[in-house]
Amino acid sequence: MLITILWFLAGLAALIIGADLLVRGASRLAFSLGVSKLVIGLTVIAFGTSAPELAISIQSGLEGKPDLLLGNIVGSNITNILLILGISALILPITVHPRLIRLDVPIMLLLTLLLLFFVWNGSISVFESFVLVTLLTAYLIYLARNSGSAVPREINTARRSKGVQFLFIGIGLVLLISGARLVVSSAVELAEWFGISELIIGLTIVAFGTSLPEVTTAVVAAVRKERELLISGVIGSNILNILAVLGITGLLLFEPIPVTDALIRFDIMILLAASFACIPIFFTGHLISRKEGALFFSYYIAYIIYLFLASAEHDALPLFSRTMLLFVLPITLFTIITIATREWNKRKRIWNLMDKNK
Numbered sequence: 598m599l600i601t602i603l604w605f606l607a608g609l610a611a612l613i614i615g616a617d618l619l620v621r622g623a624s625r626l627a628f629s630l631g632v633s634k635l636v637i638g639l640t641v642i643a644f645g646t647s648a649p650e651l652a653i654s655i656q657s658g659l660e661g662k663p664d665l666l667l668g669n670i671v672g673s674n675i676t677n678i679l680l681i682l683g684i685s686a687l688i689l690p691i692t693v694h695p696r697l698i699r700l701d702v703p704i705m706l707l708l709t710l711l712l713l714f715f716v717w718n719g720s721i722s723v724f725e726s727f728v729l730v731t732l733l734t735a736y737l738i739y740l741a742r743n744s745g746s747a748v749p750r751e752i753n754t755a756r757r758s759k760g761v762q763f764l765f766i767g768i769g770l771v772l773l774i775s776g777a778r779l780v781v782s783s784a785v786e787l788a789e790w791f792g793i794s795e796l797i798i799g800l801t802i803v804a805f806g807t808s809l810p811e812v813t814t815a816v817v818a819a820v821r822k823e824r825e826l827l828i829s830g831v832i833g834s835n836i837l838n839i840l841a842v843l844g845i846t847g848l849l850l851f852e853p854i855p856v857t858d859a860l861i862r863f864d865i866m867i868l869l870a871a872s873f874a875c876i877p878i879f880f881t882g883h884l885i886s887r888k889e890g891a892l893f894f895s896y897y898i899a900y901i902i903y904l905f906l907a908s909a910e911h912d913a914l915p916l917f918s919r920t921m922l923l924f925v926l927p928i929t930l931f932t933i934i935t936i937a938t939r940e941w942n943k944r945k946r947i948w949n950l951m952d953k954n955k
Contacts, residue, residue, distance in 0.1 A: 601783045608779030615772025615813070621821075622765030629759045636740060636829075650838055653778075653803060654846040663855045665803060667716075670843055671864050672804025674709075674835045678871045679897035681808070681815045681831050686890025688819040691828055693884065701832045702875060704736070708839045709872045713865050716856040726847025726854075733840035773813075780806045797908045800864060801901060828885075835872075867900060 650673050657666040685691055715725045785802055793802075805812075815831060847854055871893075906914040 601786050604779050605783040608776040608783065611772045611776030611779065615769045615776055618765045619769030619773060622762045622769060626759065626762040626766065629762060650808075651842045651845065654842050655849060658846050658850045658854065664857060664860075665798065666846065666854065667843075667856060667860055668798070668800040668864070669803045670838050671860060671868055672800035673808045674838055675800075675864070675868050675871055675900065676804050676808040676812075676897070677831050677835050677838075678868075678875065679893045679900065680805075681812050682828075682885060683890045683892075683894030683897060684812070685815045685819040686885040687887055687894065688816065690887055690890075691819070691885040693828055697828060697832055701829070701836065705832055705835050706872050706876075708732075708836060709865075709869050712839055712843075713861075713869060716861050716865065719858070719861075720853040720855050721843070721847055722853050723847060723851055726844050729840050729844030730848060733837070733844055736836065736840065793905075793908055797904055801904055871896070 650669055653669050654666045657663070657669065682691070715721050785798055785806075789798075818830070874893075903914075903917060905911075906917055
């Protein structure tokens with residue numbers, strides 16, 4: 598037990614150091630290459646931080662553990678939205694780039710709906726995995742053709758440091774992936790001592806462990822005030838978890854991936870609700886405030902409490918469920934509608950003033 602705890606702590610240390618190197622290297626690389634930080638976040642950081650999910654998913658699939666595979670993907674995306682954005686906004690209110698609102702957030706929402714459509718019949722076929730990989734290819738081609746630029750190349754004085762920044766990114770990714778694997782393996786070993794189900798382990802321990810690269814990267818980015826890297830890394834990771842992690846894993850297994858009814862009826866619905874909650878919050882001044890971050894974070898805690906109460910079949914589960922259904926969810930829905938209405942009225946007043954000035 599002591600050795601397992603030590604490995605867990607070593608993994609956390611590797612994650613923190615790796616995240617710092619990755620954010621620092623990616624930020625400077627964007628400048629030296631003349632590429633926007635937004636695209637670096639959607640590609641380099643998103644791919645790097647999604648690597649643990651891909652490794653765990655392939656391993657779980659090969660070992661015949663589909664609940665762990667899908668629980669990891671769905672749980673990681675829930676963690677990315679509710680926990681990472683929540684904690685990051687509590688540290689520093691996050692400015693959302695207009696391009697993310699116009700393109701990448703809608704893509705994330707559509708892919709979550711597509712995931713629900715694919716799993717509704719109880720499995721994900723090889724053809725559906727092929728569709729996901731095809732969409733992944735199209736998305737990457739689009740990003741490559743619309744990468745934008747950070748600074749003019751002719752006045753860029755940092756190009757000679759590109760090799761150093763690639764080295765930082767490489768070392769950071771290695772530490773992130775290695776740290777995540779240490780944390781996940783030790784955490785699963787500890788969780789199994791308490792007899793927690795495979796699906797719950799996937800949705801919580803493994804999902805949180807494989808999302809630790811995103812968590813640590815986002816926190817470091819927030820502290821360093823690298824807002825574009827932060828939000829684009831989270832959105833890009835959610836997109837790639839569905840397209841790359843699930844799509845590539847399904848093709849490599851070359852057989853349908855069974856999906857449990859509990860995952861379809863509850864966890865994917867939570868992911869869908871969390872994804873759609875981003876719409877009014879992201880549109881309110883293109884900013885995730887500390888209050889909105891606290892709302893996301895509190896929902897993540899409530900979700901984890903629910904999962905463990907359900908796993909243990911605790912007597913408090915019915916009361917907790919009724920409280921969430923009758924009080925918390927309606928209050929949140931009212932808050933989101935109020936925020937969206939206030940922003941809409943604000944924009945209408947601006948448009949009316951512009952019309953009068955004409």
